[in-house]
Amino acid sequence: xxxxxxxxxxxxxxxxxxxxxxxxxxxxxxxxxxxxxxxxxxxxxxxxxxxxxxxxxxxxxxxxxxxxxxxxxxxxxxxxxxxxxxxxxxxxxxxxxxxxxxxxxxxxxxxxxxxxxxxxxxxxxxxxxxxxxxxxxxxxxxxxxxxxxxxxxxxxxxxxxxxxxxxxxxxxxxxxxxxxxxxxxxxxxxxxxxxxxxxxxxxxxxxxxxxxxxxxxxxxxxxxxxxxxxxxxxxxxxxxxxxxxxxxxxxxxxxxxxxxxxxxxxxxxxxxxxxxxxxxxxxxxxxxxxxxxxxxxxxxxxxxxxxxxxxxxxxxxxxxxxxxxxxxxxxxxxxxxxxxxxxxxxxxxxxxxxxxxxxxxxxxxxxxxxxxxxxxxxxxxxxxxxxxxxxxxxxxxxxxxxxxxxxxxxxxxxxxxxxxxxxxxxxxxxxxxxxxxxxxxxxxxxxxxxxxxxxxxxxx
Amino acid sequence: xxxxxxxxxxxxxxxxxxxxxxxxxxxxxxxxxxxxxxxxxxxxxxxxxxxxxxxxxxxxxxxxxxxxxxxxxxxxxxxxxxxxxxxxxxxxxxxxxxxxxxxxxxxxxxxxxxxxxxxxxxxxxxxxxxxxxxxxxxxxxxxxxxxxxxxxxxxxxxxxxxxxxxxxxxxxxxxxxxxxxxxxxxxxxxxxxxxxxxxxxxxxxxxxxxxxxxxxxxxxxxxxxxxxxxxxxxxxxxxxxxxxxxxxxxxxxxxxxxxxxxxxxxxxxxxxxxxxxxxxxxxxxxxxxxxxxxxxxxxxxxxxxxxxxxxxxxxxxxxxxxxxxxxxxxxxxxxxxxxxxxxxxxxxxxxxxxxxxxxxxxxxxxxxxxxxxxxxxxxxxxxxxxxxxxxxxxxxxxxxxxxxxxxxx
Numbered sequence: 001x002x003x004x005x006x007x008x009x010x011x012x013x014x015x016x017x018x019x020x021x022x023x024x025x026x027x028x029x030x031x032x033x034x035x036x037x038x039x040x041x042x043x044x045x046x047x048x049x050x051x052x053x054x055x056x057x058x059x060x061x062x063x064x065x066x067x068x069x070x071x072x073x074x075x076x077x078x079x080x081x082x083x084x085x086x087x088x089x090x091x092x093x094x095x096x097x098x099x100x101x102x103x104x105x106x107x108x109x110x111x112x113x114x115x116x117x118x119x120x121x122x123x124x125x126x127x128x129x130x131x132x133x134x135x136x137x138x139x140x141x142x143x144x145x146x147x148x149x150x151x152x153x154x155x156x157x158x159x160x161x162x163x164x165x166x167x168x169x170x171x172x173x174x175x176x177x178x179x180x181x182x183x184x185x186x187x188x189x190x191x192x193x194x195x196x197x198x199x200x201x202x203x204x205x206x207x208x209x210x211x212x213x214x215x216x217x218x219x220x221x222x223x224x225x226x227x228x229x230x231x232x233x234x235x236x237x238x239x240x241x242x243x244x245x246x247x248x249x250x251x252x253x254x255x256x257x258x259x260x261x262x263x264x265x266x267x268x269x270x271x272x273x274x275x276x277x278x279x280x281x282x283x284x285x286x287x288x289x290x291x292x293x294x295x296x297x298x299x300x301x302x303x304x305x306x307x308x309x310x311x312x313x314x315x316x317x318x319x320x321x322x323x324x325x326x327x328x329x330x331x332x333x334x335x336x337x338x339x340x341x342x343x344x345x346x347x348x349x350x351x352x353x354x355x356x357x358x359x360x361x362x363x364x365x366x367x368x369x370x371x372x373x374x375x376x377x378x379x380x381x382x383x384x385x386x387x388x389x390x391x392x393x394x395x396x397x398x399x400x401x402x403x404x405x406x407x408x409x410x411x412x413x414x415x416x417x418x419x420x421x422x423x424x425x426x427x428x429x430x431x432x433x434x435x436x437x438x439x440x441x442x443x444x445x446x447x448x449x450x451x452x453x454x455x456x457x458x459x460x
Numbered sequence: 461x462x463x464x465x466x467x468x469x470x471x472x473x474x475x476x477x478x479x480x481x482x483x484x485x486x487x488x489x490x491x492x493x494x495x496x497x498x499x500x501x502x503x504x505x506x507x508x509x510x511x512x513x514x515x516x517x518x519x520x521x522x523x524x525x526x527x528x529x530x531x532x533x534x535x536x537x538x539x540x541x542x543x544x545x546x547x548x549x550x551x552x553x554x555x556x557x558x559x560x561x562x563x564x565x566x567x568x569x570x571x572x573x574x575x576x577x578x579x580x581x582x583x584x585x586x587x588x589x590x591x592x593x594x595x596x597x598x599x600x601x602x603x604x605x606x607x608x609x610x611x612x613x614x615x616x617x618x619x620x621x622x623x624x625x626x627x628x629x630x631x632x633x634x635x636x637x638x639x640x641x642x643x644x645x646x647x648x649x650x651x652x653x654x655x656x657x658x659x660x661x662x663x664x665x666x667x668x669x670x671x672x673x674x675x676x677x678x679x680x681x682x683x684x685x686x687x688x689x690x691x692x693x694x695x696x697x698x699x700x701x702x703x704x705x706x707x708x709x710x711x712x713x714x715x716x717x718x719x720x721x722x723x724x725x726x727x728x729x730x731x732x733x734x735x736x737x738x739x740x741x742x743x744x745x746x747x748x749x750x751x752x753x754x755x756x757x758x759x760x761x762x763x764x765x766x767x768x769x770x771x772x773x774x775x776x777x778x779x780x781x782x783x784x785x786x787x788x789x790x791x792x793x794x795x796x797x798x799x800x801x802x803x804x805x806x807x808x809x810x811x812x813x814x815x816x817x818x819x820x821x822x823x824x825x826x827x828x829x830x831x832x833x834x835x836x837x838x839x840x841x842x843x844x845x846x847x848x849x850x851x852x853x854x855x856x857x858x859x860x861x862x863x864x865x866x867x868x869x
Contacts (some may be wrong), residue, residue, distance in 0.1 A: 202554060207673060212678040219682060220685055222686045222689050236634075
């Protein structure tokens with residue numbers, strides 16, 4: 001019938017549109033300009049950095065989410081990237097000196113090398129004036145800060161002074177506190193450090209929920225350990241009764257998972273463990289004849305749907321008076337390859353275990369959807385974000401895993417793997433820096449997959 | 461006459477084992493954890509904040525570790541309550557995001573020691589101190605407690621051996637032609653269900669789960685859900701790898717196994733026995749746990765037997781060697797290895813009954829050897845007498861357990 005390909009093309013086009021909306025132009029700002037902002041800040045300490053700068057990401061996710069919760073909407077996210085100091089770039093120069101600037105370019109920590117002649121030792125009042133002058137250049141709204149502590153000490157031939165200012169909450173939520181500490185050696189300002197002291201209850205709500213979700217994650221770990229035992233037994237049984245096993249495919253998948261784990265920055269031990277477990281699971285998959293046949297491309301549109309649902313969740317959750325962080329945890333590794341490898345690795349390992357092995361082991365007892373719900377329950381405890389109330393975290397991650405269960409029903413484990421990798425790459429995009437190549441990495445494979453799905457031939 | 465003689469022999473053996481069991485070991489807990497908690501609450505200095513409910517306990521070398529936590533979970537109060545009249549020590553652990561807990565003046569004076577008069581509190585950015593004329597108390601509470609117990613410090617090698625043997629046993633039961641025992645399947649499934657229902661009452665055993673910053677209901681939910689998942693897996697395994705059908709072993713073997721089990725606590729008592737006895741559900745949980753452990757040991761025993769060979773002197777030699785190694789290098793799991801060896805040494809059909817006898821003796825005498833408070837003592841004595849009564853009944857009547865049905869694959 002002619003209308004089916006047209007409808008599929010329309011769905012594929014919609015998928016590409018959603019993928020572009022979720023991934024294009026997103027990301028953490030400031031990576032490209034971090035070196036320039038840091039160099040400008042260090043120059044204010046009368047030091048000219050020399051050599052190639054090395055840029056690393058630093059992030060305090062709990063602080064960022066606490067700011068998001070205290071200041072709902074874009075204001076909280078802007079604070080996390082700026083005055084809150086939750087997302088930062090550390091810049092080091094080969095020739096010495098180090099600076100940390102926030103994602104929006106605010107100088108956060110600066111340290112210059114101690115010069116051979118830092119100038120004459122200053123009296124405390126003069127040193128304080130020098131420190132305050134440096135602070136005025138580097139800290140917006142420096143006039144709001146008041147001195148709370150001054151220390152002087154001698155180290156070697158130099159007299160050092162350390163001054164600490166408190167700036168109240170400023171633009172931060174009420175009850176939060178900003179601090180600046182400046183060190184002066186001789187007559188030279190050598191370092192400036194900014195700190196934020198969050199209100200205990202604001203940080204506690206987020207930190208407590210994160211700790212609780214880590215504790216609940218034990219349940220998923222226990223369940224997956226039992227699944228691994230089931231894989232071993234199924235493999236032994238398959239060998240004993242000469243059942244069909246996908247040995248070659250299993251080895252190939254295990255090696256691929258190991259390589260992806262190393263590529264995304266994981267250790268060799270975790271690569272080995274994940275590779276062996278996933279390879280074993282893939283090997284015994286043919287034993288479980290209750291699993292649907294493989295039609296992997298079905299996963300592309302379902303993956304886009306899953307990503308769209310999860311991306312819309314913060315607005316829905318906040319609409320009912322609850323809280324869910326709108327931003328994912330910032331990625332510490334920042335190349336486009338890390339984005340692709342991380343998404344694929346998560347998809348292959350988790351979907352093989354949850355929609356393959358767990359489903360195959362429990363479907364004879366609970367039926368397909370009972371086993372699928374078990375997989376959703378286990379999966380929803382693996383990577384939830386801290387929410388208030390706690391159940392919202394499990395519900396939102398459960399929606400993603402529910403979509404994967406639908407994909408597994410429609411197209412088997414392969415479709416679930418494809419759907420999960422599509423959803424992960426779109427959702428994780430915002431954790432990587434702003435830039436063309438990250439967006440291309442997220443959108444192009446999804447667009448290609450959607451096109452292949454739309455143009456594939458029907459097999460009766 | 462012969463039946464009465466057999467019954468008399470069993471009664472004599474039971475009495476002897478009871479006498480040996482009643483010979484108390486040195487590691488007995490004189491009071492239950494709840495009694496220890498009452499003592500701690502009575503004598504410890506007020507910390508100036510709410511302790512919350514008693515959440516968990518763990519037995520130390522010569523005392524109880526107890527943990528209290530309020531419902532909001534922001535802090536825990538851990539107390540070391542030594543046996544006897546030694547001083548109770550309490551410490552406060554707060555979530556890292558709290559600005560710091562202020563001690564009451566009374567508690568601060570007590571901790572600062574003799575001669576601390578008056579005193580005034582000082583407020584610092586990350587700390588709240590007390591300053592006295594002759595002393596300063598920095599932070600919250602002195603941390604001169606005995607080293608707190610750590611969970612998961614290492615893998616018990618005998619536990620790893622048992623798990624490996626159990627996997628082998630599961631494969632063996634799948635592959636070999638099987639007559640399953642309907643009685644054992646029902647009994648073990650009932651034990652799993654009983655334990656599942658008892659899990660909420662057993663949450664105090666998860667002492668290390670209660671951490672500052674995690675609300676206690678979440679910690680309890682995590683423990684209960686983890687145990688429920690494990691028990692669901694066990695129930696699946698009970699169904700998939702059932703005990704083989706067959707008659708019970710001769711009364712001589714059963715009484716020997718039970719007597720062997722009663723001696724095993726001197727090798728290594730059940731590590732959780734004293735904590736379990738302190739909960740509100742030991743009557744249901746102890747027999748259920750013994751039943752499931754017996755099934756597990758029987759599975760491991762089947763694995764050991766099939767790995768060694770189909771029978772004959774080689775099996776007995778290997779089994780004796782493994783059991784001797786477990787006795788020579790005892791860990792917490794070594795008695796279970798001995799039980800598995802006892803199961804492997806007997807016939808495929810009778811192994812489950814032998815392991816049940818060994819595990820039953822080990823668990824009940826571990827309770828008796830580890831607890832001195834009346835509730836636990838009476839429970840363990842009752843269970844031990846029940847065990848010997850069952851063996852005596854078998855000896856007198858000479859009956860064998862019912863034969864099972866063919867396994868449905």
